[in-house]
Amino acid sequence: GAGVSQSPSNKVTEKGKDVELRCDPISGHTALYWYRQSLGQGLEFLIYFQGNSAPDKSGLPSDRFSAERTGGSVSTLTIQRTQQEDSAVYLCASSLDRPYNEQFFGPGTRLTVL
Amino acid sequence: KNEVEQSPQNLTAQEGEFITINCSYSVGISALHWLQQHPGGGIVSLFMLSSGKKKHGRLIATINIQEKHSSLHITASHPRDSAVYICAALVIGESDSNYQLIWGAGTKLIIKP
Numbered sequence: 645g646a647g648v649s650q651s652p653s654n655k656v657t658e659k660g661k662d663v664e665l666r667c668d669p670i671s672g673h674t675a676l677y678w679y680r681q682s683l684g685q686g687l688e689f690l691i692y693f694q695g696n697s698a699p700d701k702s703g704l705p706s707d708r709f710s711a712e713r714t715g716g717s718v719s720t721l722t723i724q725r726t727q728q729e730d731s732a733v734y735l736c737a738s739s740l741d742r743p744y745n746e747q748f749f750g751p752g753t754r755l756t757v758l
Numbered sequence: 759k760n761e762v763e764q765s766p767q768n769l770t771a772q773e774g775e776f777i778t779i780n781c782s783y784s785v786g787i788s789a790l791h792w793l794q795q796h797p798g799g800g801i802v803s804l805f806m807l808s809s810g811k812k813k814h815g816r817l818i819a820t821i822n823i824q825e826k827h828s829s830l831h832i833t834a835s836h837p838r839d840s841a842v843y844i845c846a847a848l849v850i851g852e853s854d855s856n857y858q859l860i861w862g863a864g865t866k867l868i869i870k871p
Contacts, residue, residue, distance in 0.1 A: 687801075687844065689859045702858065726868075735801060747791070749801040 670740030781845035
């Protein structure tokens with residue numbers, strides 16, 4: 645597999661439901677990032693994983709958001725009790741080793757909360 | 759005042775023109791990232807640089823650390839270059855896990871044939 649993959653590509657959910665978004669980084673990339681882009685807005689950093697270090701969660705907008713990365717590879721972003729303002733495109737990126745390296749972005753998951 | 763500012767916000771030019779997009783930042787950075795977002799939403803990383811200049815095809819990125827300024831240039835612009843160009847300042851804390859990427863608002867570029 646060449647690039648970063650994300651699933652699902654589109655997710656429509658009802659307000660109050662939980663959702664899980666998945667990211668498969670490029671093989672060998674130890675750094676993984678989650679961002680989101682709301683309609684008409686710029687990119688917003690959410691969370692960053694580097695190897696086995698504790699993630700930088702400084703960008704998570706509320707405690708309804710959490711992310712984990714299993715085995716240093718696949719990551720899951722979970723949003724609990726979704727709200728309409730959570731509607732956005734959620735982007736995952738990975739880079740080789742440190743953030744200094746260029747980030748490769750996945751296609752994104754478009755989340756719509758009704 | 760935003761910590762990362764881009765100019766112009768919007769730029770329309772004719773095919774073939776030389777394009778410059780500017781990015782100024784007020785924070786101490788580890789590196790500066792230029793990205794391109796296509797009309798369909800896909801994002802491509804163009805450059806990450808911490809000093810000097812990088813070139814890839816018709817794209818050139820420069821950074822002046824002392825002046826806290828970076829520029830993205832496009833030579834011989836083409837309609838397919840139409841996209842939003844975003845600069846982001848990378849700030850890394852004492853440990854590599856303390857990481858901030860501060861985004862500019864983006865520059866919407868339209869190249870007319």
